[in-house]
Amino acid sequence: MKGKSILLGISGGIAAYKAAALCSKLTQAGADVHVVMTKSAIKMVGPATFQALSHHAVRVDTFAEAEPGVIAHIDSADRADLVVIAPATANILAKMAHGIADDMLSTVLLAATAPIFVAPTMNVHMYEHPATQENLEKLRKRGVLFLEPGVGPLACGYVGKGRMAEPEQIFATIETFFAQETAAEAADKPLSGRKVLVTAGGTVERLDPVRYFTNDSSGKMGFAAAVAARDLGAEVTLVAGRVSEPLPQGIDIIHVSSALEMYEAVLERYAHTDVVVKAAAVADYRPVDTFPQKMKKTENMLQVTLIKNPDILEELGKRKNGQFLVGFAAETEHLHEYAMDKLQRKNCDLIVVNDVSRADSGFGTDTNVITIFDQAGVVVELPLLSKYDAATSLMELVAKRLGRLGDV
Numbered sequence: 001m002k003g004k005s006i007l008l009g010i011s012g013g014i015a016a017y018k019a020a021a022l023c024s025k026l027t028q029a030g031a032d033v034h035v036v037m038t039k040s041a042i043k044m045v046g047p048a049t050f051q052a053l054s055h056h057a058v059r060v061d062t063f064a065e066a067e068p069g070v071i072a073h074i075d076s077a078d079r080a081d082l083v084v085i086a087p088a089t090a091n092i093l094a095k096m097a098h099g100i101a102d103d104m105l106s107t108v109l110l111a112a113t114a115p116i117f118v119a120p121t122m123n124v125h126m127y128e129h130p131a132t133q134e135n136l137e138k139l140r141k142r143g144v145l146f147l148e149p150g151v152g153p154l155a156c157g158y159v160g161k162g163r164m165a166e167p168e169q170i171f172a173t174i175e176t177f178f179a180q181e182t183a184a185e186a187a188d189k190p191l192s193g194r195k196v197l198v199t200a201g202g203t204v205e206r207l208d209p210v211r212y213f214t215n216d217s218s219g220k221m222g223f224a225a226a227v228a229a230r231d232l233g234a235e236v237t238l239v240a241g242r243v244s245e246p247l248p249q250g251i252d253i254i255h256v257s258s259a260l261e262m263y264e265a266v267l268e269r270y271a272h273t274d275v276v277v278k279a280a281a282v283a284d285y286r287p288v289d290t291f292p293q294k295m296k297k298t299e300n301m302l303q304v305t306l307i308k309n310p311d312i313l314e315e316l317g318k319r320k321n322g323q324f325l326v327g328f329a330a331e332t333e334h335l336h337e338y339a340m341d342k343l344q345r346k347n348c349d350l351i352v353v354n355d356v357s358r359a360d361s362g363f364g365t366d367t368n369v370i371t372i373f374d375q376a377g378v379v380v381e382l383p384l385l386s387k388y389d390a391a392t393s394l395m396e397l398v399a400k401r402l403g404r405l406g407d408v
């Protein structure tokens with residue numbers, strides 16, 4: 001629901017008061033609700049109620065253009081991801097069926113291209129009238145979705161079919177609609193159904209409670225890879241070390257500090273992962289001795305002995321069981337030679353190399369110039385790109401190699 005634009009059309013049924021509860025629920029769920037009311041609707045409930053609940057001006061009059069540069073009915077129609085007419089009277093349904101546009105709401109409905117839900121409400125005889133039934137049939141054939149009226153006591157004193165669906169029920173239907181739409185969109189994407197694990201940032205190798213060894217990695221490239229994979233439909237887990245960039249939203253993040261912690265976090269998830277992107281700058285060494293208290297200054301010279309950290313990527317390469325491995329190499333010279341050596345030593349499927357001696361590439365920059373290698377050599381040399389665009393090209397290549405986008 002978050003970020004979805006919903007046009008809530010209210011026509012002149014007594015159930016207009018129930019639309020206030022619906023409007024409130026939709027707004028609270030994060031939807032951007034724009035309300036259009038008919039002249040009859042504003043006799044039932046004042047527009048001020050909907051203005052307060054939706055945080056937007058309510059549109060009633062086709063000719064009341066608040067902004068000279070904007071044609072209100074087209075603007076309202078265009079911005080909607082979904083149109084909901086609740087309550088929908090026999091009159092508005094008839095206008096919709098026949099393409100009549102003689103007020104703001106009916107005009108918006110004629111201009112709208114988004115899916116439309118209607119929640120009919122009317123007297124039982126009006127509902128059963130052949131004219132209404134024909135209109136409903138016409139609209140159904142045209143793809144309009146119905147929130148069927150319930151059976152019960154009606155405001156006119158009759159008991160029968162004609163009560164508007166309850167706001168909770170309408171809300172649940174809208175929620176399901178968006179969930180299905182999102183699932184359908186995701187299923188179409190090249191990495192849908194794939195579990196991608198990305199590591200990002202540098203590791204922190206502690207010496208004492210206030211001192212540590214680390215490196216200049218900002219986490220930007222790893223974040224870009226995680227976001228690009230997510231945008232291509234993957235289920236992404238991000239294992240983040242020390243980073244200096246804001247964390248990406250909407251991604252499952254596991255925070256680690258040292259190389260050993262990163263090793264544990266990655267290995268633990270490896271069996272259930274399809275793709276690993278090792279963008280993290282893992283410290284090669286850590287201090288042998290770590291001190292629980294702050295070290296005191298004594299001699300002129302201080303020697304710190306470092307011990308090799310496990311190579312996470314190399315370990316993943318050894319334990320590979322169908323996973324697709326992408327390594328990273330930040331180099332200042334002999335790019336081709338070092339890349340191929342790392343690719344083979346660590347049993348990677350691809351390795352991404354960037355020349356960190358360039359000012360526009362590498363740690364902390366927003367752009368990158370990368371070359372991607374596979375076991376046969378250079379696959380692609382990408383030009384100077386934003387890290388997101390470079391990461392998208394990389395993840396598209398991964399998707400191709402996994403057989404989703406044809407052969408490469």
Ligand code: CTP
Binds near residue numbers: 278284311328
């Ligand atoms: N890497 C890793 N674990 C380590 C060291 C590196 O998983 N202990 C991964 C990095 O995340 C990267 C790739 O290996 O994807 C290459 O990292 P890099 O530091 O360039 O390679 P090294 O093998 O450490 O080689 P060198 O430092 O000699 O260049």
